[in-house]
Amino acid sequence: MSSIEERVKKIVAEQLGVKEEDVKNEASFVEDLGADSLDTVELVMALEEEFETEIPDEEAEKITTVQLAIDYVNANLN
């Protein structure tokens, strides 16, 4: 089983159509990875699916970078 970090990065790469090596921890989805508002919604939905969880809107808004996504999953899983 890959680590949460690897799984998050894989999803980000898939959803935003970028290379996995470009998905740095500090990368911002909008500013660095070229995501638009619809991309970020899709990304959150993909994370929800992968980790079988529901991310409330007010939390989803705060997930703006790869690291914040990893942190959210780590904090809210298990």
Added chain:
Amino acid sequence: MPLADKVCLVTGASRGIGAAIAKRLGEQGAVVIGTATSETGAQAISTRLTEEGVKGKGVVLNVTDADSVASALKQITEEFGVPLVLVNNAGITKDNLLMRMSDEEWFDVINTNLSAVYRLSKSCLRGMMKARWGRIINISSVVGAMGNAGQSNYAATKAGVAGFARALAKEVGSRSITVNTVAPGFIDTDMTKALSDEQRNTMLSAIALGRLGQPEEIANVVSFLASDNASYITGETIHVNGGMYMSQ
């Protein structure tokens, strides 16, 4: 075949315009899922589709019930795949002059004709987003544009679905998903048979082509919008009313 093996979901496919749409999409090669509110209705759709040589089946779906929508969508997706064409056709009328209209008449029509479009579109959108292709086609009415005494509830929903389509078209255009509205005029169906002779004659005299429309004439436009031939049309309302009402 323009719609070869595309899964198309048509709500309210038991009769009238919905039945004609289901048939026409099927003739274009689509896998057609037609919805009805009862098990008998769904069975009748399945039988009819089979007789017409169309792939697909009838399913039970109450468009006003979120759980029913979710379970039907799950069943369809497991059996046939994700619907990439959604035709929001199911509709009812509960006519009354506003002064006499009950809350029930108002909210029933809003729920079936407008809120259902929200529910169904939201449920199908995820699959369309993933596919980077989709078609949502709402069936409105000429009444939504020109108004009709005794139909304030119905007219509000029919204007509402067109506005909904324009907004959603802007949200999801970047994913090659188009959202359009077809506004039929006076079509020869059970719904218009409910009108009195006087109402019928008044309406006929206002139609440039001098006759009622047939359900197939609506279905032709829907199947065009569903096809790749209509790939650059989105957020649009297409009036199909024989010249009864001409928008600018």
